[in-house]
Each structure stands twice: as structure tokens, then as C-alpha cells.
């Protein structure tokens with residue numbers, strides 16, 4: 462696969478690469494918001510040749526604005542190693558420097574938190590990382606609990622740098638230089654938030670884990686197009702949405718707490734989103750199957766694509782434009 466550093470150099474007017482270019486203003490500094498897709502898989506990682514084109518890491522997006530290093534990371538699945546890897550992978554969106562920013566978690570299931578201790582830009586001297594997760598009983602303890610002996614060799618308190626673990630409530634917030642709206646969405650057990658992230662000119666909606674059938678079947682049996690989901694997605698440039706199942710698989714698997722591809726597209730249409738990016742792929746969904754799912758929406762009246770590790774999305778986007786994928 463093409464390393465991210467090369468992807469940044471492509472089509473961006475001469476960026477000098479992730480390590481050298483993100484940290485300083487370069488010829489692409491006019492890009493208002495840049496999203497780097499670092500992990501796309503749901504539930505558990507999916508290594509192997511059948512998954513290599515879309516990727517096997519679990520959920521993570523890195524978001525930067527105005528050519529800076531990312532100030533906001535959404536979810537900390539194993540994909541966070543593609544943002545900055547303590548095992549020394551070539552790609553480092555932070556240019557080898559400590560993170561000064563926020564990790565925003567939609568919820569605390571394994572596939573959204575397991576990358577935290579392996580995130581080099583955070584787990585290093587000089588970092589200042591705020592980690593937000595939905596407020597619930599003993600929020601900080603819940604967030605730290607997964608990372609403690611005997612389940613893991615170090616505790617959250619032993620991470621290098623400065624880490625602060627905080628709860629976030631529904632509503633409007635200013636985080637990482639972005640306006641963030643948080644709304645609770647059905648995906649039990651535990652609280653799960655979807656987010657709407659905007660810099661005032663570009664907006665991305667992120668509903669990675671979402672079980673709308675918990676609220677009823679909706680018009681087509683795929684789940685309710687409910688107010689919280691509509692509020693998050695309304696008029697957004699890009700909607701990242703749970704697409705773990707096909708519509709045919711949903712009846713047998715809805716109890717696992719996820720949505721179908723058809724629901725993701727229907728929500729995007731109802732909310733007048735600019736583009737739907739199918740996300741949180743089932744760990745058993747091989748590349749060719751994802752290709753077929755995307756192809757099935759070729760005639761849809763909304764652009765539909767599937768998230769792949771290494772995708773780079775620059776916002777705002779020209780509405781209605783089919784995405785020219787930039788990745789390996």
C-alpha cells in the first residue's frame with residue numbers, strides 16, 4: 462500500500478509529507494479541514510489479505526484544520542496506530558511531535574479504545590491529551606478501567622505525557638478548535654454518542670455505532686430515522702455511518718447493535734448530506750464484498766463510498782461530486 466506520506470504529496474500542491482509538512486504551513490494550508498481515515502473496522506481487527514484494501518484496523522479518524530497537525534482524533538481503535546504508532550511505523554501524522562489535542566470517544570467498546578496505549582504522539586513526554594467519553598456512572602473509572610492489570614500491563618496513570626480523562630454531555634462544545642455537537646444514539650449497553658464536527662465551513666457527521674432498530678423498524682424495516690441522527694447529519698458534507706451489515710443480514714444480526722448499509726444511505730438522503738461514507742465494516746466483510754456494496758449504490762441520488770484506511774478527505778467538498786479516492 463502507498464504510505465500516507467505519499468498520499469499527502471498527491472494532489473495537494475506539493476505538500477512535503479506528513480512528517481515534514483503537517484506541522485507547518487505549506488502550499489496546501491488552505492485546506493480548511495482534513496480528515497485522515499485511520500481505522501474502519503467494527504468489533505475486532507481484521508488482518509489478512511482479504512481485508513487489505515479497506516483495512517483491518519478498528520475505528521479511528523484524525524482531523525486537522527488549516528494544514529496543522531491533527532488536533533482532534535475521533536475514537537481510539539487500533540487504527541490510531543496509523544495516526545502515530547509507538548511501534549515505529551513510517552507514518553506519523555504528528556511529525557514525531559507530542560499531541561496537544563483531544564481524543565473524542567463515541568463510546569467505550571473495545572474496538573474504540575484499544576489503541577490508546579499504542580498511540581505514540583499521546584504516550585510520549587510532552588503530550589497534552591484530553592480524552593472525552595460520554596458521561597455515565599463513574600466516567601473516569603470506566604474509561605480507565607480497561608487499561609489496568611491484569612488486563613493490560615500498565616495503567617492509564619502510567620502513560621507518558623499529560624492525560625486528562627473527562628466526560629462529555631449531549632449538547633454543543635468547542636473541542637480541538639472545532640464546534641462539536643454531541644447527541645446520544647441507540648447502541649447499548651452503555652451510552653453512545655454520535656458527533657457533528659464543524660469548523661464553521663465544513664461539517665462531518667460521525668455515527669460509527671448505531672442501532673436505529675432499537676427505536677423501531679422505521680418505514681423500511683431498517684430502523685427509525687430519528688431526530689438525534691437527523692440533527693447530527695443535517696446538511697453535513699460527509700456522513701461517516703455504521704454500515705456493519707447488509708440490509709439482508711440485518712434481521713438476524715440487529716441484536717448485535719448496528720445498522721445496515723441501506724439505513725446509512727437513507728439517513729444521508731433524509732439529512733441532505735453531501736456524501737455517505739460506509740464505516741465500521743463487519744470484521745468478516747472482505748474487500749470484494751465491500752466493493753459490491755458500494756457498486757450497488759452507483760445509481761443512488763447521493764454519493765456513497767466505503768471508508769478505507771489511508772483515505773484522505775478534504776472539506777468542504779463540492780456537493781454531488783463523486784469522490785476520487787486518494788489512497789493506495
Ligand SMILES: [Zn+2]
Nearest residue numbers: 503504572670
Ligand atoms: Zn464499534
Ligand SMILES: [Zn+2]
Nearest residue numbers: 568570648670
Ligand atoms: Zn460499539
